[in-house]
Amino acid sequence: MPELPEVEVSRMGITPHLVGHVITKLTFRTSKLRWDIPNELKLLQGQTITGVYRRAKYLLIETDVGSAMVHLGMSGSLRVLDSTHPPAKHDHVDMQLDSGKVLRYNDPRRFGAWLWCEQGTEHELLVNIGPEPLTDAFNVQYMHDKANGKRVAIKQFIMDNKIVVGVGNIYANESLFTAGISPLRAAGKLSESEWEKLVSEIKQVLNTAIEQGGTTLKDFAQADGKPGYFAQELKIYGKAKQPCPNCGEKIQEQKIGQRNTFFCSSCQS
Structure with a gap:
């Protein structure tokens, strides 16, 4: 998709x-x-x-x-x-x-x-959808306040369009990995410094994907018919049982909110 x-x-x-x-x-x-x-x-x-x-x-x-x-x-x-x-x-x-x-x-x-x-x-x-993730409205204070007291898994939280729009499954996996945060963590348990890291990584991962033309996964191709190139840069998505690019441990896969989730239990805490 x-x-x-x-x-x-x-x-x-x-x-x-x-x-x-x-x-x-x-x-x-x-x-x-x-x-x-x-x-x-x-x-x-x-x-x-x-x-x-x-x-x-x-x-x-x-x-x-x-x-x-x-x-x-x-x-x-x-x-x-x-x-x-x-x-x-x-x-x-x-x-x-x-x-x-x-x-x-x-x-x-x-x-x-x-x-x-x-x-x-x-x-x-x-109506009633969240801010764009690449704008200033998506920031540490906003997300920290929204997550206050929330027990939902952080991966589900950042994929909720009422919280922030457009952080789909692929890029949620990638952002949590590069931020070193387990997708299983309760959203309300993240510290302000962890939110600072995660917000920054979401913006970085999305910007990199846009610069490289989107992913080549499944049916997408650009308006001129050329495929995107970000798929080759994915660090963790779709790589269950492969070695983690950081530590070499096997990447794990688990369903969270009906979506395939990929993470390294050693690098993400």
Whole structure:
């Protein structure tokens, strides 16, 4: 499933091709992805794209009348192609531009979404979610206060979108490892100095992933069709029973909150 870095890389990839261009036509080859595709999206036809933004794992393609809010789901991807390029299987949405290009959405599993957000409003899915992890609002004091008295495992805590958005399973594993914190620890038991380390590592791991183009895991590739390269940099995720890169002990695997969790019991305490 694309995580925050993959979505951000998609945003960076498509933005130069979209901003300032007019949406000449929207084509939907299905009426439903994860949810029904709203008819209001047709209002975007004839509108100029003023910006492409990301909130959590949603992309917002903004115009003066409203925005298309896109979620890649489990297997979705976006490509910018010549409009003459024939659609392939699972190409469900085309946003045709006055440049002769088309933004094409492909989603084999149909767990993604195309939704409508009226100008000046906030979509209900974006209400009551936490701060972006790469902003100043995500800081030591905020997380220390939020975690106060919480018994939930720290890995589940940092993956809760109501606390902070976009710290998905891959990067939660990696950040906890580089911070030297066990994913099994109760969130409320972390000291302020440990929060300082973890917040810093979350920002570093996500920034590194974005710089290197997102992970190559499963179905993700960048807007130009080139895969990301961060997967080769993963230190612990998916490496159960392999030697820890720090101490050589075998990496352990355990389910936490229904998600595969990888850690070194020697390096993470």
